[in-house]
Amino acid sequence: MNPAGGVNPEAVRTFLEAPRPVALLQLWQAWLHSPECNDLRLMPGLQSEGEWRNDPIQARQAMLDFLATVPPETWWSLSAFVHAIQQHHPGFQRPANDFDSWYLRDVESGAYLRGIEHWDAVDGALLRYLISGPLRHLGLVQVALPAQGEEPTAFRWSSWAGALLRGTPPQGLPAEEERLHATSSGRVFAPPGVPRAVRYQIARFCTWEGTKAAAYAYRITPQSLERARAQGLEPRHLLQLLARHARQVPPTLQRAIQQWGQHGTQARLQHAVILRLRSPEVMDKVRKSKAARFLGEPLGPTSVLVRQGAEEKVLEILAELGYLGEVV
Structure with missing residues (x-):
C-alpha cells in the first residue's frame, strides 16, 4: 500500500512477476x-463490536x-x-488472561461470547481457523477432511513449511508455464499454472x-470491456x-x-412483458x-412491450375497456 492507503502499482508488479516460490x-x-x-475480526461466524484491541501478530506467533x-x-x-x-x-491471545473485555457476538444466535466459558467458540475457533484457513492456503500445512466440504479433522506440516519458517523460498513448486484456454463463447479459463501476471491482466478484461x-x-x-476501457x-x-x-484464439x-x-454492443437480451391482443x-x-x-415498442400489429411493473395497471385499464386479460 502507498502512504495514501491505495495500491502501490510497482509493488503489485514486482509481486506478480516474482518467481512463484519468492511470491x-x-x-x-x-x-x-x-x-x-x-x-x-475476520473470522466467519463472529461479529466484533466496540473499540477493544487485540494483537493478531501475537496470536499468530x-x-x-x-x-x-x-x-x-x-x-x-x-x-x-x-x-x-x-x-x-488458554490466554495465548488475551492480555492478562482477560476474557471479559472483548465484545464478540455469535452471528447465528446473536449471543455475546464473553468469559472463559466461551473459549472454544472464540479462541479455539481462531486456532482452527488459522490452521484450516491462512496456514493451509499459504502452504504451511496440509489438512485432512472426512469428506469433501466438511471441516478438517487433522493436519500436518507441508514440505514447504520448513523453508517458509526459515524465511527462504520453498523448493518444488510447479512452474507457471500453462496457457489460457479461450472459447468461442467468450469464456477464458486459466489453470493454476498460468502465470499470475497473466491471470491479473485477463481479469481486468473479464x-x-x-x-x-x-x-x-x-x-x-x-x-467487462467497458470497465477495462475506463482503465485505459x-x-x-x-x-x-x-x-x-x-493456446489458440477462436476466429469468432x-x-x-x-x-x-x-461498434459497441451489437446484441442485447432482456426480460420483457409482452401484451398480445x-x-x-x-x-x-x-x-x-x-x-x-x-x-x-410495438412488436407487431397485435403485440407490444409493456413497462416492467405495469402489468396490473394495464390489466385494470383493459377491464375498463371491456377486455379481460391474464398474466401467463
Whole structure:
C-alpha cells in the first residue's frame, strides 16, 4: 500500500512477476507480520463490536510456537491440538488472561461470547481457523477432511513449511508455464499454472465466474470491456494478451472483440412483458386509452412491450375497456 492507503502499482508488479516460490514467501511473511490483517475480526461466524484491541501478530506467533511441538510428516488431530492449548495456554491471545473485555457476538444466535466459558467458540475457533484457513492456503500445512466440504479433522506440516519458517523460498513448486484456454463463447479459463501476471491482466478484461474444472473461469462481456476501457485498456490490448498467452484464439471470438471495439454492443437480451391482443382494432383502442403511457415498442400489429411493473395497471385499464386479460 502507498502512504495514501491505495495500491502501490510497482509493488503489485514486482509481486506478480516474482518467481512463484519468492511470491509465496512474500505472501507468508506479509500475513505473518501484518497488524492490519486481523484474523479474529475476520473470522466467519463472529461479529466484533466496540473499540477493544487485540494483537493478531501475537496470536499468530503463539500458534506457531505451539505448532513447533508437532513432529514433521506426522498427522495430528486438530481437536486434540486445540484441546491441549485450552488446557495449558488458554490466554495465548488475551492480555492478562482477560476474557471479559472483548465484545464478540455469535452471528447465528446473536449471543455475546464473553468469559472463559466461551473459549472454544472464540479462541479455539481462531486456532482452527488459522490452521484450516491462512496456514493451509499459504502452504504451511496440509489438512485432512472426512469428506469433501466438511471441516478438517487433522493436519500436518507441508514440505514447504520448513523453508517458509526459515524465511527462504520453498523448493518444488510447479512452474507457471500453462496457457489460457479461450472459447468461442467468450469464456477464458486459466489453470493454476498460468502465470499470475497473466491471470491479473485477463481479469481486468473479464467478468469473474468462479472456478470450473480446476481452472479459474472468466467471461468477456460488454460490461467487462467497458470497465477495462475506463482503465485505459482497449480491445486490441485484450487480443494481444490472448495471442501471447492462449493456446489458440477462436476466429469468432477475435471478430466479436474487434466488432465491439468498433461498434459497441451489437446484441442485447432482456426480460420483457409482452401484451398480445386479439386484433389490430383492439390494439388501436388500447393505444388511445390510459394504458398508452405504460406501453413501449410495438412488436407487431397485435403485440407490444409493456413497462416492467405495469402489468396490473394495464390489466385494470383493459377491464375498463371491456377486455379481460391474464398474466401467463
